Amino acid sequence: MTAAAAISLTVNGERVEAHVLPRLNLADFLREHLKLTGTHVGCEHGVCGACTVRVGGEIVRSCLMLAVQADGAVVETIEGLSDSGEIADLQAAFRDRNALQCGFCTPGMLMAAQDLLRENRTPAREEIREHLSGNYCRCTGYHAIIDAVETTARARMELKA
Amino acid sequence: MSSIRVNPDGLSVLDRPNSYIGKTVPRPNLDRLLQGRGLYVSDIELPRMAHVVFLRSPHAHAKIVSVDAVTAKEMPGVIAVVTGKELGAVITPWVGVLSHLKGLKSAPQSAIAVDRVCWQGEAVAAIVATSRAAAEDAAEHVAVAYQELEAVTDMRTALDPATPVIHASLGDNLAFERVHDAGAVDQAFAVSDAVVEADFIFGRHTGVTLEPRAVVADWNAAEARLTIYQGTQAPHMVQNIAALHLGLREAQVRVVCKDVGGSFGIKVHIYADEMATYALSKLLRRPIKFVADRVESFNTDIHARDHRCKGKIGVKRDGTITAFEIDDLTGIGPYSMYPRTSAIEANQVVNLVGGPYTSKNYRARARVVFQNKNVMCQYRAVGHPIACSVTEGLVDLAARKIGMDPLEIRRRNLIADDAYPCASPSGLRFEQLSHHASLDKIVAMMGYDALRAEQATLRKEGIHRGIGIASFIEVTNPSAAFYGVGGAKISSQDGVAVRLDAQGSVICQTSITEQGQGSESLTAQIVGSVLGVSMDRVRVILGDTDVTPYGGGTWASRGAGIGGEAALQATKILRKNILDVAAVILQSTPAELDIVNNAIVNVSDGASRIELNELARIVYFRPDTLPPGIQPELMATKHFVPREYPFAFTNGVQAAWVEVDTETGFVKLLRHWVVEDCGTIINPQLVDEQIRGGVVQGLGAALFEKCIYDERGQLTNANMADYLVPMSGEMPDIDIGHVVSPTRESELGAKGAGEAGTAGAAAAVTNAVNDALSPFGTIITEIPLTPQVILTALGKI
Numbered sequence: 001m002t003a004a005a006a007i008s009l010t011v012n013g014e015r016v017e018a019h020v021l022p023r024l025n026l027a028d029f030l031r032e033h034l035k036l037t038g039t040h041v042g043c044e045h046g047v048c049g050a051c052t053v054r055v056g057g058e059i060v061r062s063c064l065m066l067a068v069q070a071d072g073a074v075v076e077t078i079e080g081l082s083d084s085g086e087i088a089d090l091q092a093a094f095r096d097r098n099a100l101q102c103g104f105c106t107p108g109m110l111m112a113a114q115d116l117l118r119e120n121r122t123p124a125r126e127e128i129r130e131h132l133s134g135n136y137c138r139c140t141g142y143h144a145i146i147d148a149v150e151t152t153a154r155a156r157m158e159l160k161a
Numbered sequence: 162m163s164s165i166r167v168n169p170d171g172l173s174v175l176d177r178p179n180s181y182i183g184k185t186v187p188r189p190n191l192d193r194l195l196q197g198r199g200l201y202v203s204d205i206e207l208p209r210m211a212h213v214v215f216l217r218s219p220h221a222h223a224k225i226v227s228v229d230a231v232t233a234k235e236m237p238g239v240i241a242v243v244t245g246k247e248l249g250a251v252i253t254p255w256v257g258v259l260s261h262l263k264g265l266k267s268a269p270q271s272a273i274a275v276d277r278v279c280w281q282g283e284a285v286a287a288i289v290a291t292s293r294a295a296a297e298d299a300a301e302h303v304a305v306a307y308q309e310l311e312a313v314t315d316m317r318t319a320l321d322p323a324t325p326v327i328h329a330s331l332g333d334n335l336a337f338e339r340v341h342d343a344g345a346v347d348q349a350f351a352v353s354d355a356v357v358e359a360d361f362i363f364g365r366h367t368g369v370t371l372e373p374r375a376v377v378a379d380w381n382a383a384e385a386r387l388t389i390y391q392g393t394q395a396p397h398m399v400q401n402i403a404a405l406h407l408g409l410r411e412a413q414v415r416v417v418c419k420d421v422g423g424s425f426g427i428k429v430h431i432y433a434d435e436m437a438t439y440a441l442s443k444l445l446r447r448p449i450k451f452v453a454d455r456v457e458s459f460n461t462d463i464h465a466r467d468h469r470c471k472g473k474i475g476v477k478r479d480g481t482i483t484a485f486e487i488d489d490l491t492g493i494g495p496y497s498m499y500p501r502t503s504a505i506e507a508n509q510v511v512n513l514v515g516g517p518y519t520s521k522n523y524r525a526r527a528r529v530v531f532q533n534k535n536v537m538c539q540y541r542a543v544g545h546p547i548a549c550s551v552t553e554g555l556v557d558l559a560a561r562k563i564g565m566d567p568l569e570i571r572r573r574n575l576i577a578d579d580a581y582p583c584a585s586p587s588g589l590r591f592e593q594l595s596h597h598a599s600l601d602k603i604v605a606m607m608g609y610d611a612l613r614a615e616q617a618t619l620r621k622e623g624i625h626r627g628i629g630i631a632s633f634i635e636v637t638n639p640s641a642a643f644y645g646v647g648g649a650k651i652s653s654q655d656g657v658a659v660r661l662d663a664q665g666s667v668i669c670q671t672s673i674t675e676q677g678q679g680s681e682s683l684t685a686q687i688v689g690s691v692l693g694v695s696m697d698r699v700r701v702i703l704g705d706t707d708v709t710p711y712g713g714g715t716w717a718s719r720g721a722g723i724g725g726e727a728a729l730q731a732t733k734i735l736r737k738n739i740l741d742v743a744a745v746i747l748q749s750t751p752a753e754l755d756i757v758n759n760a761i762v763n764v765s766d767g768a769s770r771i772e773l774n775e776l777a778r779i780v781y782f783r784p785d786t787l788p789p790g791i792q793p794e795l796m797a798t799k800h801f802v803p804r805e806y807p808f809a810f811t812n813g814v815q816a817a818w819v820e821v822d823t824e825t826g827f828v829k830l831l832r833h834w835v836v837e838d839c840g841t842i843i844n845p846q847l848v849d850e851q852i853r854g855g856v857v858q859g860l861g862a863a864l865f866e867k868c869i870y871d872e873r874g875q876l877t878n879a880n881m882a883d884y885l886v887p888m889s890g891e892m893p894d895i896d897i898g899h900v901v902s903p904t905r906e907s908e909l910g911a912k913g914a915g916e917a918g919t920a921g922a923a924a925a926v927t928n929a930v931n932d933a934l935s936p937f938g939t940i941i942t943e944i945p946l947t948p949q950v951i952l953t954a955l956g957k958i
């Protein structure tokens with residue numbers, strides 16, 4: 001077995017030093033080493049989007065990235081985005097619209113939605129549907145999620161205006 | 162305060178001031194899930210916990226010649242490698258039959274295969290290690306020698322004499338057969354102006370819960386107690402079964418169900434690998450965690466709907482449907498699932514075909530056969546999508562044959578809204594349905610005539626759009642008739658305990674469970690409304706057999722109808738008890754008092770008399786100030802099960818508006834409508850989202866989802882990239898309307914809404930696709946409607 005490698009990164013604003021096996025993926029590192037269980041694992045092969053996190057400001061599937069590749073990176077998970085208040089309005093819109101049932105897809109869905117809203121302030125419904133097309137939700141049928149993202153986009157525009 | 166009531170308890174809770182019933186309020190505690198601070202089984206870690214990985218058979222059918230684990234046991238971190246025979250020391254096998262499904266047979270199944278594997282994916286050894294990765298590494302070094310046996314894969318030949326019998330002791334591969342004959346079917350066909358037949362084919366698919374199945378089993382040898390953390394829909398059922406097969410008393414088993422990442426019926430069963438995990442914990446005297454990976458999920462989560470059904474309908478020129486006949490065949494894998502059995506789906510198909518219509522002539526046969534594929538069992542809307550697709554497909558075919566509009570034939574044959582109570586030809590009793598009101602409503606919602614006009618215009622431009630309609634009935638709130646009478650220890654009743662705490666908040670324990678439907682919310686809404694307290698004062702506790710009353714859990718759309726009524730009745734008692742003690746404290750009478758907004762008020766003028774927290778303080782800390790002989794009971798428990806009807810029925814209608822690309826074979830879903838009658842609506846938003854989620858699962862079956870097996874019984878698309886499910890980009894907006902016919906079986910009147918969406922979605926889409934393709938003179942009766950199926954039907958490939 002290959003020896004553990006030392007990594008140093010920032011996770012949700014905190015410095016993290018760790019020794020990890022080269023094969024350990026970022027999702028498992030976050031969940032098992034740092035106990036950040038808000039990042040979920042639905043497929044472990046890059047399809048479902050449940051493990052979506054932000055690395056260096058871009059969303060990635062943490063099951064497809066190795067922990068060693070995150071050496072030196074700035075990683076943000078749902079716990080970080082929640083505590084910073086960055087997505088408080090989006091979370092409130094999800095709550096009010098019941099845009100989650102079991103909630104297993106929700107952290108990844110919020111990550112992907114916030115990514116869209118940062119890029120495109122006034123996405124059309126179709127664009128929201130497109131952007132979230134890499135995130136499985138087996139419970140909601142998506143309609144409520146699209147509504148919640150649309151509502152948030154509108155509210156943010158009004159706030160700016 | 163407005164209403165003056167002499168006897169507030171005599172009034173329905175629906176009429177109380179500040180009632181939450183019928184209101185959209187956000188579910189309590191969603192922030193936990195929104196912030197990633199839930200606790201799913203896959204998140205749970207316990208001291209001394211080890212991880213199990215199962216080595217699974219690569220063959221659909223084979224003898225296990227030997228299992229060599231010597232090397233694996235030497236690998237780093239490995240704690241044990243356990244075979245089926247070794248595990249047999251702590252757990253007994255089971256047979257998935259129910260006595261009321263006459264003739265249903267199955268063979269004994271073990272937690273881990275002993276001597277023989279019967280499907281690709283059956284576990285042959287358990288590897289327990291300090292981490293999952295270590296167990297996976299070691300699994301690669303367990304050498305199993307197999308002797309391959311002929312696999313039975315095609316359900317159509319499973320009963321042929323030339324086909325090997327999977328379980329010799331059973332004599333043949335027939336698990337169950339049911340025939341039903343009502344009215345005078347042959348005579349009815351003879352006097353029909355047209356008789357139409359079709360073969361309906363349904364793809365085998367599965368639930369794909371986003372969180373795979375997961376268990377942490379913790380046997381504490383010192384306490385002689387097993388705690389099972391599992392995302393189950395039926396904790397008391399798991400408790401019963403685990404105790405039974407591990408030789409424990411139920412009191413020695415606690416089942417805890419925290420957050421669950423999707424269930425849909427996938428998590429209402431007990432799987433062999435879950436049983437093995439309980440047993441391993443007992444054997445190894447430490448907590449053991451099992452989390453299925455995605456490949457395992459596809460190979461072992463129950464599949465459903467693998468049916469081929471021949472259907473026949475007779476119709477007169479005036480549109481009168483004279484008779485339905487079906488011959489259904491389904492392959493369920495090598496074992497009937499435990500403990501709910503795998504005969505239920507076929508049985509439901511027989512029960513439900515023709516259900517919305519007045520025709521009294523109905524003949525049906527259903528055969529359930531064994532095969533060497535993964536097990537099939539109950540998944541959301543059990544049997545309904547098949548029965549609905551067959552019925553509604555036949556009705557459309559009949560309409561087309563006599564040149565009648567699909568709406569018109571339904572109007573002429575749906576049971577009249579004032580004809581209830583009545584019974585179906587299969588013997589189902591309907592209390593009150595609303596097919597015609599529902600149909601009228603959906604026609605208005607969708608703008609039927611305008612769509613027809615648009616369709617005609619576009620057709621001239623070579624754009625092929627279609628409208629599909631599907632009326633349906635849906636079984637909810639099952640009584641003991643479902644499982645209990647057949648000998649299964651699956652409770653049909655549910656219980657709720659409510660108590661006032663020392664600060665005037667309410668603690669409510671219920672035996673129904675939460676997997677995202679909103680069980681917690683609907684319970685809090687009912688308790689808050691009946692008692693007169695705000696929802697933020699109600700804390701609901703679910704999913705713990707040590708804590709909640711005994712009950713069935715959440716499945717078969719029963720949470721609101723059964724668990725909700727128990728909550729209502731328990732809270733009525735608590736309310737009475739509170740008013741009794743309030744009357745003593747205030748030197749008044751209970752009839753003169755009410756509870757509104759967390760306080761006792763006068764009925765007469767609404768004036769606040771005493772806050773609930775003050776009342777609780779007196780009761781709990783200064784009982785010495787109460788008159789002698791007064792012992793308040795600020796806790797109440799009630800159980801409920803419907804007794805008059807063995808099942809409640811809901812009804813509804815779905816409509817699909819689709820466009821078919823006749824060059825590529827792709828179907829675009831443009832819009833989907835549902836009108837549903839689930840009785841009393843407790844929270845409109847929760848009901849609508851249950852329906853939308855259910856519809857999309859039905860749309861997945863209609864267009865994408867299929868477990869593809871080769872002829873050797875190998876599942877060829879056991880991953881999320883190859884097994885397609887609906888994604889947001891492909892799904893339409895879904896409009897929902899309601900008709901409300903409450904059941905009189907309960908004061909609440911709720912019938913349940915969890916499965917209606919799934920019941921009719923595929924039928925509506927298939928009818929719409931056929932409508933779109935009508936200029937091509939082709940009829941498709943197979944789902945999923947993949948481009949290949951469509952292009953084949955069009956003769957393009």
Ligand code: FES
Pocket residue numbers: 040041042043044045046047048049050051052061062063064
């Ligand atoms: S777990 Fe990473 S995409 Fe599914």
Ligand code: FES
Pocket residue numbers: 099100101102103104105106136137138139140371422423677
């Ligand atoms: S809410 Fe369950 S998967 Fe999206």
